[in-house]
Amino acid sequence: MLERMSFRWVSIWFLCALLWACTPASTEVREPAPTPTAISPTPTAALITPTPRPPLDATLRQQIFTEVWTTINEHYLDPTFNGVDWARVRAEYGARALAAEDDASFFAVISAMVRLLRDDHSRFVPPQAVIAEDQLTRGREEQVGIGVSTLPLSDGLLIQHVFPDSPAARAGLQPRDRIVAIDGLSFNLGSIEGPLGSSVRLLIVQPEGDSRELELIRERVEGRIEPLIRRLSDDVAYVGISTLWVNDMHEQVATALQRLMAERPLRGVILDLRSNPGGWRDVLSGLLGHFVTGDVGAFISRKGATPLVVTARNPDLRGLPLVILVDRGTASYAELLAAVLQQEAQATVIGRPSAGNTETIYAYEITGGARLWVAQEVFRLNDGSDLEGKGVQPDIQPSSDWTRFRFEADPWIALALDRIREVR
Incomplete structure (x- = not known):
């Protein structure tokens, strides 16, 4: 949406x-x-x-x-x-x-x-x-359903988040499980949401290839969309951000990184923006401030140019080896985040070319409670290029499909770790 x-x-x-x-x-x-x-x-x-x-x-x-x-x-x-x-x-x-x-x-x-x-x-x-x-916008997924957020793919709904104490969590569903059928219908014909107390039958395919059927009772579920941040081998921080649309996402990331740094220093960062649809400009600027500062480009509209000036944020990660993961679902400000860091922080980008969908849109509240989103700006990098229709071009393009693997076996993350070891 x-x-x-x-x-x-x-x-x-x-x-x-x-x-x-x-x-x-x-x-x-x-x-x-x-x-x-x-x-x-x-x-x-x-x-x-x-x-x-x-x-x-x-x-x-x-x-x-x-x-x-x-x-x-x-x-x-x-x-x-x-x-x-x-x-x-x-x-x-x-x-x-x-x-x-x-x-x-x-x-x-x-x-x-x-x-x-x-x-x-x-x-x-x-x-x-x-x-x-x-x-x-508030970072909350509120539904009458089973308690997951999903990413639609060609052959199923890829589970991205499983909310605590939800029907999905109690049934043992995990991120990267795939919902391929709902109530005996193809995943794109059924719905995991529905009336409170109603049942839903799911066919689940796991990354390992195993499948199982289960029946869950829909509940009223509220879950918070949060970043996934953890320390990997060699003191490399993994920062997984599924959206910039949560208005305090940059604050959540900063707090989690500060905790990691308090334990012991980091020696590299993997920033995972795969299938991130973009979000708020404040979140974009806040995340950039960990890695770069100053004028990093400009937004161009009918009225002229507005520079994007980034200020430093704590923790300061400038100078650390940085790898960014992107795919075709990486769009808008998530693309700009990757492109600016590729150009200004010499980050290595691994993945597929991103969506190339980067025009800035503004929302206008319309009489009666409606809303109008209007494309008003394009972003131009400091080298004069823009991403519209082209996307971020990766430095390394893996042949594997990351959605077929659990996090622990993700080959793109393995490539990112190898790259950080090379450039350190």
């Missing part, structure tokens, strides 16, 4: 819109497009239950449509809108939106309009989907 999220913005526009919605229909009120203002997400420990919303009337539909169209018109990275006649789109899709049969159809029209831009970044998020986005 969670695509290339870089900055989170909220606007005073939402309050203005609520007041506007209470204004008599005969009163004409014109407001500018939403103006972003940075905020910090607020953590919550409770499972969020969607609040029923009254149907949108014609006035609110017009307001929402105008906000979305105007925001893209003013802020989209490409002033030609990838060759789309954006003025014509306003007339055509405005009529469709107002004529939509119900709210779901209305939001579908808005989404279709944004997709006309033909990029993998900009998108419209209806109100109910915004709730799920915000839960992940």
Whole structure:
């Protein structure tokens, strides 16, 4: 779901819109497009239950449509809108939106309009989907299910995290187990989530090749997404980060690294960004600060260039041998993290070329609880290159498939350890 999220913005526009919605229909009120203002997400420990919303009337539909169209018109990275006649789109899709049969159809029209831009970044998020986005922002996976987070692959759902005291944990499921069937159906036709107290049958294939079937009862589960950090042989730190979307991920990493350093010094670092979809700019900057400082590149928009200036963070790992693991699922700010360290810290990159999906998107809160993500910037490295459409190019490309191995037998990690020994 969670695509290339870089900055989170909220606007005073939402309050203005609520007041506007209470204004008599005969009163004409014109407001500018939403103006972003940075905020910090607020953590919550409770499972969020969607609040029923009254149907949108014609006035609110017009307001929402105008906000979305105007925001893209003013802020989209490409002033030609990838060759789309954006003025014509306003007339055509405005009529469709107002004529939509119900709210779901209305939001579908808005989404279709944004997709006309033909990029993998900009998108419209209806109100109910915004709730799920915000839960992940807080670093919490909240579900009625079995208590795992998964990575969809071509032949199954690869388990990335197993949450403590969950049905999955009690059944002995482990990271890198693969769910290949759900309730007798292919994994992509079934769902591990469902009604509270309902049962779900799973076919699990383990990295060792063994398979087993089990039946679990769905529970309400809340788990925290955390980095995997441990000391490997030769005092090499392994830092596995599955997402930069958790707003305190850099703080979690710093705290764990400080604990390792307090035991005894480190002699190298493996930074695992495989299948990391990116996340917050603050997290990117915070992680970079362990390895590099200063001006490491710039974000380019229609308004000009904004340098990315990194400040040092504790612990200071500059000068240590550094290896980064990436694959095709490494995207957005995770790609920038790898590319900057490859160029500025002489890190060795092992894996597959990354996604090449690096445009920075900004979020605008839209009337009625919806959200609009708009591509507004590209990042340019200090050598003048960018990653869009190209991705990070590894220095070493293994032939093995890392998803087929347990962590302890992962051949990519073994290669990374060998590389650190070579350069020390």
